[in-house]
Amino acid sequence: MEKLFLVEDEPKIRQELAASLIKNGYSCILEDQFEHVAEDILAEAPDLVLLDINLPVHDGFYICREVRKVSRVPVIMVTSRDSDLDEVMSLNTGADDFISKPYNLHVLLARIAAVLKRSRGGNDQALLKYKGVCLELLKSKVSYQNQEMELTKNELEILKKLMNQKEQIVSRDELIRTLWEQAEFVEDGTLTVNINRLRRKLESIGLNGFLTTKRGQGYMIEWTNEF
Template structure:
């Protein structure tokens, strides 16, 4: 799957140059051209990385960086003609992941982008499980589906994680209870049913109806 990169750059020649360069290297590019809705556009696109200039109309890059970071962990590389240590320090303090000064060497920029995407994608694989558009985030016990975030309890998260680890297969009730038993919390048959039903309702409220299927007399599966 192509990595999606958002370019937030108001200087059209540079924006076009970056778009052509990154497209040539196989990235999907979203180039922001209207800066009155830059925050909404960046958050809506659910990108893998943002290239952000500091000198922007309406809102400067520092404001944009901080506002994005309050709502998203998307990697941000600041690409700017400002080259003072204070600019770099401010960018990092506001949540940027890297800082590249103009004029930049295109191969170095490409290498920085590639390294950032490899690192964040590795972390995402280790900390999440994805299936049919649903992403279970293990580090904060939440499910993300179509930009909705669903909070799960510890037991709900363990149940869903076990089912996702065995997707396409039936997981017995005994196996689920054994998984929860290992957490040093007592779980009985009725408590398991209650927890499974809670997960179901939370998923259904987000539009995931019948995501967890009951196999009568056998267990559950996704």
Template sequence: MQMHDRLLVVEDDPKLREELVALLGNNGYQPCALEAFDDVVGQVLAAGADLVLLDLNLPGVDGQYVCREVRRESDVPIIVVTSRDGQMDELLSMSFGADDFVAKPYNAPVLLARIARLLERAYGSASRSAVLERGGVRLDCDRCVAEHGGRSVELTKNELRILSLLMRNAGKVVSRQRIQEELWQTDEFVDDNTLTVNVSHLRQTLASIGARDFVQTRRRLGYLVL
């Protein structure tokens, strides 16, 4: 199944651009960024990205113009990420075709959750690999089933979201806040205690197929799978 993880960053501030590219790369995406701004619209269209993160304050051109012109030629999802946080800026951006509007300084987990939600809405389940494998565990996201040692078990929606997030970031600690943001895509209210209960249930489910201790805790940091 094709993945839709190519993200284009259109940000003229080198430091902010580097930070955003690093954030996306560390969370399983394939980011690229514009470094010249003489033909932003043409470069965005030529990039063939699956999602665009667009600043409004660009040298020589306004991001809202870029948004409008890109939208005339493409349905690529666009998230405006800008320090211009006025209601009129948000209204104009959305009217010119932006799919979401995030004000700087942004909360990284919230931005990642919005990206994931927009990709899922735009591309459905194809926005993520349907099958993930790590440490002897095979996760079939389409069937919502985990397999290990020839045994299989069905997962709940929340178990699937947690396990797929951890497996997509295998070897890295995923913060509790990041996991909560992932679960916010459901209709349930997710607080710290709810997350603890969900992780406990996931561990019990995995233990039932012999994958005991697959999800590990890093105290005061979060969880990971190796």
């Protein structure tokens, strides 16, 4: 039974959500003290964290950054604000997914299941290599010429998909289906945020032009002589 850690400061919402998740086969840890949330998450070692953004003491962005310093536990950020900026900031702080209140419980359950599935991984080979670029699936890292960069789970899945289909265009729809099982609930811009963040990380270790956009078609890995 997967263990979920709920960080929600509204007691009624917290209790109702926990009851629904337990009914659907999860065990739940409820945070009701907010001074040391990151430390509590790390101590409990849950399978997934549902993290509200608007919290007393420290907001969800701060907590997610602190957790990400030492842990790759899956995090889904939750907000009551209807703002694209919240989604961008959530992904940039290392969250694996994002959902806005009021959410449909079935959509939330689908998101949780998809993130947990990605976190469990499969029987894929642990290492993908091509022309000096190394993608370590178990460590969620990409390296090139003695430089390395950690990836979020979404970034890892995108790069794995593109490297497995190197020199082929992968459509946006195919990537969305890879990342989110319930693709109809995912906004197109969410993929763009993940792609742009992954591209910046690749460029930071010298892989400029490694991930290219094919306008109107999708994305691909360009294997030029530079690599």
